[in-house]
Amino acid sequence: MDRRIYLLALTAFIAGLDENLVGGILPLLAHDLAVSVSVAGQLTSIFSLSFALCAALLLSLTARIERRTLLQAALAIFALSNLAAALAPNYASLFVLRIASAASCSLIVVLCTTFASALVTPSHRGRAIGVIFMGISASLVLGIPFGILLSDRLGWRLPFAAMALLAAALIFWLQARLPRMTAPQPLPLRRYWQQLAVPSLALAQLVSILMIAGHFTLFAYLAPYLGATFGLHGDSLSLMYALFGVSAVSGGYLGGWLSDRLGARRTVWLVPALFTLVLASLPLFAGSFWLFLPAMMLWSSLSWSISPTVQSYLISSAPAASEVNIGLNTSAMHLGVALGAACGGLVIAWRSLVWTPLVGAAVSAAALSCALASLYFSRGCGLHANTSAGSGQLTQPAE
Structure with missing residues (x-):
């Protein structure tokens, strides 16, 4: 590379x-x-x-x-x-x-x-x-x-x-x-709305929003969750966050690797499906720290694999508007963070911390539904041509 x-x-x-x-x-x-x-x-x-x-x-x-x-x-x-x-x-x-x-x-x-x-x-x-x-x-x-x-x-x-x-x-x-x-062909702000008017592309953005929201429903409150479940505080809690972060780094590469090996169209539904299963399984391991730890690290890795997965799908679906859709997806991810943190707070106020993984899994299941719907609509619109991105041309040769 x-x-x-x-x-x-x-x-x-x-x-x-x-x-x-x-x-x-x-x-x-x-x-x-x-x-x-x-x-x-x-x-x-x-x-x-x-x-x-x-x-x-x-x-x-x-x-x-x-x-x-x-x-x-x-x-x-x-x-x-x-x-x-x-x-x-x-x-x-x-x-x-x-x-x-x-x-x-x-x-x-x-x-x-x-x-x-x-x-x-x-x-x-x-x-x-x-x-x-x-x-x-x-x-x-x-x-x-x-x-x-x-x-x-x-x-x-x-x-x-x-x-x-x-x-x-x-x-x-x-x-x-x-x-x-070179800059891509100048696009007025209305072109961003036009991209969202394409059902398959709008649904792909919802995949990012909902899966990240499901993730942050628990992750935003991971410290109190680990404290309540396993009594972790101080240095032990810091170590858990470090392990979570290491897994997150691998997840960024995992999403890209899966997109290249399996194709963006397969990966865009596979990642939310696996993520939902893993997040829903976390309460099953609450009685054993050593079973919970690998499940948590897999959850972390899958959570960070969604960004390259969805962006690869967006680029291959609409190469001429790749920069527009990446920009929208960047916004979508941060909206997911805000939505997930708010959702987790409501869950804690309504029930308790122990419900956050299950509610998060329900939200990410909605992301899976959006991914499948996006694939359905893209077939009808003919958007899945795997052509090169039209986000601008390099004016010096790549090494």
Whole structure:
């Protein structure tokens, strides 16, 4: 595989790191800015919401800009917003800066995925996209530990400065290593709605929303769930999150590998089906930690395999609108996060923590239904031609 894919994965990694970092430094950040931990936690909520809303909008507004230049500009905004965050005098200013950072991250993730799919042949496209999502999921393993390590020793502001420095270095690295890519044919914002008017494509977006929502119905409350079920706290809980993150990294590659080997049309229903079965089985293993552990790691891996799976399916279904659909899918994933966290909270208020895996499985079963419906409609529309993506053309040869 083209080695530049791993450079793009590193670029996507810092976007994921920026999103996951705050969770590890909330107490220090809240104390320093004189706000409660719950109020400080809204920095994560506004990041996810801004990410979801900005992805499609910014792609439309920047449709005429050459894609490497746009990626570098997004990294520059990322660097400046995080440097400013390191110097933020109060909570309000940091809140606004998180919106700017999320907007830049939404472009970074979509453009890294677009470049990755263009740098490889169609037969390796799924794996290339999977590597990008391995970069993002790797931030789960490193994000919170990285934030805690630096913050405990040198204060919560240093991680933001470190991310700004890495982003600045990547701007020059991408200039030297990444080819230019012409912008795709400019698409007005209404074209995004037109893509959603195609039943098979809209249903594919729902696959991402509902499966990720099912995942976060439990994952958003995994710490109290593990505490209530197995009495895990402190270091043992941190170790469980690390194992979960390692499995998530492998899941990014798994989804891409399955898409390449089995085809996107098979994988787009197979992954939600397996995910639903595994999530529904978790309560069966609640009596044995050593049975629960491998089931949890499989759950983690499958949860992160859905992104490259659905995006490979979208690209193969509508190659001429690949960047549009990837942008919409990026928004869909973050809407799924918000929906799942809200759903889990309602379940806990209505019943208890022990119901979250079963309700999550029910939500992901709806994702499976959407996948099957998408395949049905795509046959009628003739959308499943496996042609190359029309998201822009590289103007320098791939290595």
